[in-house]
Amino acid sequence: MGRSPCCEKAHTNKGAWTKEEDERLISYIGAYGEGCWRSLPKAAGLLRCGKSCRLRWINYLRPDLKRGHFTPEEDELIINLHSLLGNKWSLIAGKLAGRTDNEIKNYWNTHLRRNLLSRGIDPVTHRPLNEPTTTTSTSNSTTLIFSAVEDKKEGEENYEVIIGCQEQKNTSQEQCPPHLNLELRISLPSHHPPPQLPSKGIGKSLCFSCRLGLFNNKECTCCINRDDLVSLNTGVVDYVNFSQQ
């Protein structure tokens, strides 16, 4: 028994959206907001699958979309982010205001990928095409140097860890790419207080590395006083291990 279909396919439209369908979707979301995509089509009077509505809204109708040509700065950012994150289009899109994952994915496949190939760069590994695909040497490894700031406001249970990230090529002949500040934000759910180390007593908590899963609790001895966590913690992530899925 497989899962039930997300909608009744026999009674749904497919293909390009009409202007009227767009207007219905826009007016419905304008009145009731996003969410509950499964029931939205019926409520909005659309003969469409909920997924189709979601995609149409997110990729095309959302008012905050930028659209239009990508700037050279955006090109460079996408290439750099892709070299770090791979095909994580939603993550990449999160760093480009007004751009959608679908838009970036299409742009990558039609423009940037070809662009890199024409420059003799492998769009998957972001290394020269004539370079061996597997390398056991550490001479070409890339290191991500991260710094983190824990941001917890007084009286709040939730907090964020803001990661600044810089890429450093461990090779002499390669040019160093522009440093990236990903400003990744990791938030724990508000109903989950920060994990505590009971043996260390009140005011102690897991360090940043433990929370990210870079070390387990047994290996890590750096139990920092909670007050100190508001200051800067730093660490190093092996890029190869970090980026592989």
Add this chain to the structure above:
DNA sequence: AACGGCTACAACCGCCGACAC
């Protein structure tokens, strides 16, 4: 003008993780 190949991008499909029960 007609045709075929190519390009760009909107839309679909299938899978997965989170969550509720």
Add this chain to the structure above:
DNA sequence: TGTGTCGGCGGTTGTAGCCGT
């Protein structure tokens, strides 16, 4: 703990429009 539902993601496909012949 198992199962079903839902939203989200990445890969792929379909097609309109452009361009060269």
